[in-house]
Amino acid sequence: MEEQELTQEIKPPVSTKGPGRWLKDNLFNTWYNTLLTCLALVFLFFAFKGFLTWAFTEAEWGVIPANFRLFMVGSYPQEQIWRVWTVIYILSVLMGLSAGLWGGLVLRFAVVLSGVWFISALLPFGFELSTRGWCLGAIAMIAVSFFLGRDRTGLRSWILGGWILSFPVIMGVLRGFGENGVLTSRWGGLLLTLILAISGIVVSFPLGVFLALCRQSRLPVIRWVSTTYIEMVRGVPLITILFMGNVLIPIFMPGFDINQVLRMILCLIFFSAAYMAENVRGGLQGVPRGQHEAAQAVGLNYVQTTLFIVLPQALRSVIPAIVGQFIALFKDTSLVSVIGLIDLLGVARSILANQDWLGLQAEVYLFVAFIYFVFCYAMSYASQDIETDLGVGKH
Numbered sequence: 001m002e003e004q005e006l007t008q009e010i011k012p013p014v015s016t017k018g019p020g021r022w023l024k025d026n027l028f029n030t031w032y033n034t035l036l037t038c039l040a041l042v043f044l045f046f047a048f049k050g051f052l053t054w055a056f057t058e059a060e061w062g063v064i065p066a067n068f069r070l071f072m073v074g075s076y077p078q079e080q081i082w083r084v085w086t087v088i089y090i091l092s093v094l095m096g097l098s099a100g101l102w103g104g105l106v107l108r109f110a111v112v113l114s115g116v117w118f119i120s121a122l123l124p125f126g127f128e129l130s131t132r133g134w135c136l137g138a139i140a141m142i143a144v145s146f147f148l149g150r151d152r153t154g155l156r157s158w159i160l161g162g163w164i165l166s167f168p169v170i171m172g173v174l175r176g177f178g179e180n181g182v183l184t185s186r187w188g189g190l191l192l193t194l195i196l197a198i199s200g201i202v203v204s205f206p207l208g209v210f211l212a213l214c215r216q217s218r219l220p221v222i223r224w225v226s227t228t229y230i231e232m233v234r235g236v237p238l239i240t241i242l243f244m245g246n247v248l249i250p251i252f253m254p255g256f257d258i259n260q261v262l263r264m265i266l267c268l269i270f271f272s273a274a275y276m277a278e279n280v281r282g283g284l285q286g287v288p289r290g291q292h293e294a295a296q297a298v299g300l301n302y303v304q305t306t307l308f309i310v311l312p313q314a315l316r317s318v319i320p321a322i323v324g325q326f327i328a329l330f331k332d333t334s335l336v337s338v339i340g341l342i343d344l345l346g347v348a349r350s351i352l353a354n355q356d357w358l359g360l361q362a363e364v365y366l367f368v369a370f371i372y373f374v375f376c377y378a379m380s381y382a383s384q385d386i387e388t389d390l391g392v393g394k395h
Contacts, residue, residue, distance in 0.1 A: 064367050074191065085138075090169065096110060096144065100149030105382060283315060287313050317392070
């Protein structure tokens with residue numbers, strides 16, 4: 001027992017700096033840095049003085065709470081809003097279980113999500129039907145699931161399976177069946193934007209990896225087909241593909257009733273997969289040839305070498321490019337508003353078309369821009385955290 005205590009690894013202390021020490025070391029450590037800091041503060045004050053004066057004294061922010069429900073779910077029927085909260089509860093349970101099992105980044109996102117629901121419960125506006133109760137219920141779901149999944153390594157496969165199955169379940173809950181179902185034409189706002197973005201990201205990533213591997217294939221037919229598809233899609237603007245999907249899919253598939261939302265999802269997937277394939281191909285080409293030879297030397301076949309040796313290294317080196325494509329796809333979902341879908345940007349346009357809110361473009365578009373920024377920054381933050389954990393950029 002004493003030998004174990006003597007040989008126990010002791011990590012070096014982590015040096016942390018408070019806000020005051022950080023300011024002193026980085027902004028006020030020398031006289032010229034102090035002067036530059038003061039000049040920068042004066043410049044920022046005069047640069048943003050007009051905007052801050054307008055934002056706090058002149059802007060009419062009442063347009064946001066008055067149309068908050070439209071921003072979130074569009075024209076989704078009020079009597080069916082329980083479907084949206086059911087989806088939120090499903091995701092809250094999965095998030096809590098994942099936070100309890102893996103901790104780290106997932107736990108931080110779970111805490112932030114709980115904070116968002118807590119602030120939403122305090123707001124004097126939002127959805128009807130006991131909004132505060134729904135928000136507090138989501139917090140309770142995250143907390144209970146966190147303690148249920150804490151250090152339960154045996155639940156790992158079940159939680160991963162739950163995330164995989166959550167997408168068809170969520171789509172089924174939102175759509176419903178029979179006469180009581182909600183047509184996808186009624187979906188809108190941030191709800192539709194997230195559905196388009198998440199569907200495109202989740203499906204385009206494995207499809208892009210598959211296309212990249214096909215382009216690296218030694219079989220000429222597979223390589224030519226993959227190359228042709230990638231170059232054709234990359235040579236056409238996304239808005240053109242959306243128009244083509246909206247018009248041509250019903251013509252070429254007359255026997256299938258593919259609604260407009262599904263058509264736009266397919267267009268986003270096929271478009272993003274082509275760019276994703278090139279990002280992954282860059283990572284594949286960056287893996288040294290010696291890795292292939294070493295894998296073959298220990299008896300691994302081509303599939304095993306690709307899955308366990310080459311692909312992990314390739315994906316690790318192109319994480320910034322992959323996440324950048326995810327962010328671009330999330331922002332590109334705003335283009336569906338020109339097809340007739342009322343996503344987050346489409347809701348903003350419909351609100352500004354109302355005579356009660358004429359002339360409030362700045363307030364509405366700033367709110368929409370803030371929502372886009374929050375989600376894009378969250379993806380960027382997650383990317384940086386993953387890169388740190390994997391040691392990307394370190395030798």
